[in-house]
Amino acid sequence: MTGERKSSGKTSRSFVSPPIGVKRGGRLLSKTAKPTSGTISSPPKAAVAATSARRDEAPRRRHALNDILRRKSGDGPAVTKDTPIPLHDVGLHNDLQQSAEASGVDVRMADRVAELERALAFAKEEQALLREQLVNLKGNVHSDQLADGEIREQVAEKQGQHHEEEGATTSSAEQSQEDLSIPSSRGPPNQHDDIIEQNYALRFQLAQLQDQLVLQSIEHRNSLDRASSHGDVEWNHLRSRLHASEKESQERLQQLLSLKSSISSLTRSDSQATDRELVESFTQLANRIREWALVSHALMQILDEPIVLGLSASGPLAAAKVFAESIQDTGVEYTEWRRATIRAIDHSKAAELVHEEKNKALQNIAGEITDLLGTLTSVTISPNTQSTLLGILSTAADLQRTLAQQKARYQVLFFRSIDGADPAFDKHRMDSINDLDDDMDDDAKVAGNEFLFCVFPCLQKFGDERGENLDVSNILLKARVCCGVG
Incomplete structure (x- = not known):
């Protein structure tokens, strides 16, 4: 107890x-x-x-x-x-x-x-x-x-x-x-x-x-x-x-x-566009063209203009076009001269002449495309299709003018065969529009890609918005290419 x-x-x-x-x-x-x-x-x-x-x-x-x-x-x-x-x-x-x-x-x-x-x-x-x-x-x-x-x-x-x-x-x-x-x-x-x-x-x-x-x-x-x-x-x-x-x-x-x-x-000045705006504009243009590589190839006649579209080979402004082609490799001085030349043309009496020559050039390019499409497909192009084609070409001309007015240098690359030799597939500048086998990994896909033809060009930028550091480049938009299995 x-x-x-x-x-x-x-x-x-x-x-x-x-x-x-x-x-x-x-x-x-x-x-x-x-x-x-x-x-x-x-x-x-x-x-x-x-x-x-x-x-x-x-x-x-x-x-x-x-x-x-x-x-x-x-x-x-x-x-x-x-x-x-x-x-x-x-x-x-x-x-x-x-x-x-x-x-x-x-x-x-x-x-x-x-x-x-x-x-x-x-x-x-x-x-x-x-x-x-x-x-x-x-x-x-x-x-x-x-x-x-x-x-x-x-x-x-x-x-x-x-x-x-x-x-x-x-x-x-x-x-x-x-x-x-x-x-x-x-x-x-x-x-x-x-x-x-x-x-x-x-x-x-x-x-x-x-x-x-x-x-x-x-x-x-x-x-x-x-x-x-x-x-x-x-x-x-x-x-x-x-x-x-x-x-x-x-x-x-x-x-x-x-x-x-x-x-x-x-x-920012009115003529300066951001990289995002340029990429959106080129993407919209690519979506309108889709897989028509023939139309994209014809667009390069517009996008490769040294100054603007509308400077004919003969006339008072022909010398400016020839001079621009000879000084394209001068860097910042060339871009500044081209921007000043475009502004001078816009404020001169030659602006109307350049506009008329631009419309003639667009009509000629559209006629070449319709003739080639008619030959390949044996189908007559309707007026609505011709109007749509002219709209695409006019948009490309506006984009070329916008690129020419930038302080930075932009280059449009359309990959094609040179002397019968096709370029190698570059994953940094190309995107394949035809998907390969899904079971393959990315490295195997890149190794198996074989370049066939280009559908839409690549947009590459050199320098910055102030026109400096031209040795630095950046791929803004990859080219759309069709590939085969090697």
Whole structure:
């Protein structure tokens, strides 16, 4: 009996210790109550660099205007009101005014870009902080669940010990009743009374321990419920804030992209097209032609023009065409001369003559294609087909004019057999329009491709948008070729 009392006393002392989940609630409140800073101490480096770069560009654009002002002040030849201004000076003055206005727009746009980038950086920092708080909250809830499981196991162990003690006390009570009912020589009646009193005392202590266990389990369950409910509310609040910050960051990103696009469109000259626009235009032209390699081959008469389509071999502008063919390898100087020549032709009386010659050239090319198609297919070409063909040729002429006005150099390559020898298949500049066996891997397909004929040319770019770095090339659009299995 004494051993049972000691074991029960140890159990009660070990179990009456404070619950496990109480301190975790305080830790959760302290972590989640951490305030977040609403301001950003320093803007991102990208924003500062972008702002400084934009502001540095403004003075460089105003140098030409300062030169004109200096010339007016006395350093250069004086220009009076009565003296007529030459036409090239008027164009230069207008260009300088436009560059000064564009520089002012650049400064304002750069400030706006910096502001949006700082706001985007702040939103990303707040989003990262919210994610960290969510992870900490989930870890605390998991630890509370583990503590609850440990307490339940302890309660189950206590209940098992209680059942064992009840069985022991029941057997001892029955034995004491037998001893009372059947007199024996083992001891006097007072000893049996002491055993019964000890039995009742042990039962009373066991009942008290059970009540304490029930109260502690109820209190711990209530504390866990309160902590979980508070954690769920806070977790939902953090999740809503996270979604709001993500939505705001996406909106800011879209605003930044649209602003950068508008800045690019304002600072870029009208004659300059982006690589993406050129690729889209050539892709649309290829889709209109489809697999008619005959039409693509005829288009090269237009795309290979050194200046623009419409400069006849005889006439006042024939010398310009011959001169352009002789200086094509001069690099930046050739592209600048060609752009200036096209602008001069557009503003001269020869523009109408060039337009008429262009229409005649398109009619001649369309006639050659229809005659060849009629010979091959023995089918008369309808007027609608001829109109569609003229539209394709006119689109090709517009693309050739756009390429000629760019500062970078573009080359259109139509692969064909030279002296009976077919070119080797180049996976970097060619795409096969007829798929081979799907079971073959890519290396086997490339090794097995044999060039047959070209369907649509390849577009290759040399240099950048400023006309520099001409030694750097980039394939914008691969050629569409028909291949056979070697």
